[in-house]
């Protein structure tokens with residue numbers, strides 16, 4: 510009987526991440542920093558906005574001079590000047606005084622709040638009456654409210670979204686140190702696999718995995734590098750794997766990861782320079798025949814050939830490793846809560862990943878299992894995410910609340 514591999518559970522695979530160090534860093538212009546991973550803590554170089562700033566059109570005032578003011582008992586203030594936008598006011602505001610100010614203007618010395626123009630009556634050029642009271646700080650953004658000088662605003666390992674780029678821009682940063690985008694080599698293997706532009710003969714299939722995996726690498730902030738399709742020949746596979754290993758930071762080879770006579774991947778990975786097989790078989794479904802080798806400092810994955818299995822393994826296992834070598838310390842996973850539309854059966858001793866489609870009905874988000882073999886790409890096309898049925902569960906019941914791990918779009 511064919512000896513099958515020992516399986517490793519998901520937490521044990523995840524613990525292996527620390528064997529792989531983040532890739533080098535580089536400086537990029539702020540304009541090119543979107544979705545890159547910050548390589549060092551970023552501290553505010555000064556207070557932002559740097560001056561007390563009005564958030565309304567109106568009059569800069571001293572709050573204590575407005576206390577008790579109302580429609581029937583207005584407070585009277587002398588207008589001592591106007592604040593020009595983008596300039597330091599040339600006057601101060603004393604007791605019983607006010608200064609005209611627009612949204613974004615710098616508060617004159619002495620003023621601590623802003624009275625909205627709607628709550629003011631102009632009596633003459635130099636006098637207003639105010640019909641409300643304001644509290645100190647009302648309608649004002651303080652000089653260090655966005656950031657105080659020296660404060661750590663962004664920690665290393667953070668993926669930069671448009672708002673983080675905006676914060677860096679507000680701090681006057683023109684370029685920023687980020688981790689390089691990890692290069693990920695992608696190899697498809699199998700005598701039956703043909704390029705997408707070729708008409709498959711009976712028994713052949715077009716190469717799907719090169720494209721799906723390249724797309725997922727990109728979504729995860731990596732740079733895919735494709736090495737095409739290699740037939741089930743030891744020397745040719747070894748040669749291509751060696752080249753990919755030398756030229757990239759992590760490699761994925763799909764197909765041939767199981768235990769069939771032509772499943773060469775594990776032998777090839779074991780023959781790579783400074784290689785150790787860390788995992789051959791993971792207690793998940795789909796995706797059990799997954800291999801993880803360490804070749805020198807780099808991770809080399811053997812993914813199942815089945816198109817859905819390869820995508821599930823990427824989502825559940827490879828992506829966290831890619832995040833790690835990309836220097837990312839935040840969890841990029843997006844999960845939503847939903848209720849199952851039907852019972853889901855599962856085997857004990859492995860984590861089953863059920864593909865689900867999300868449907869909103871009666872104000873409830875429902876997860877509807879998508880059925881079909883793991884060799885069918887249409888099941889992934891129909892799915893919005895994955896629901897994990899735990900190692901010790903025999904299944905989940907209709908109506909059960911579940912976490913849906915979303916496939917990124």
Ligand SMILES: Nc1nc2c(c(=O)[nH]1)N[C@H]1C(S)=C(S)[C@@H](COP(=O)(O)OP(=O)(O)OC[C@H]3O[C@@H](n4cnc5c(N)ncnc54)[C@H](O)[C@@H]3O)O[C@H]1N2
Nearest residue numbers: 697715716717718764765766767772798812813814815818
């Ligand atoms: N006796 C057993 N047989 C199998 C087991 C098992 O436990 N015992 N596991 C099954 C599972 S689960 C999977 S998944 C597959 C994984 O097998 P391999 O990783 O060795 O993959 P292949 O046999 O090479 O291919 C599987 C399937 O996928 C197609 N394929 C391969 N590459 C591509 C590609 N780039 N694009 C599209 N389709 C691809 C290939 O033609 C096969 O149909 O093993 C089971 N067997």
Ligand code: MOO
Nearest residue numbers: 795796797818883
């Ligand atoms: O792992 Mo296989 O991927 O169950 O289809």
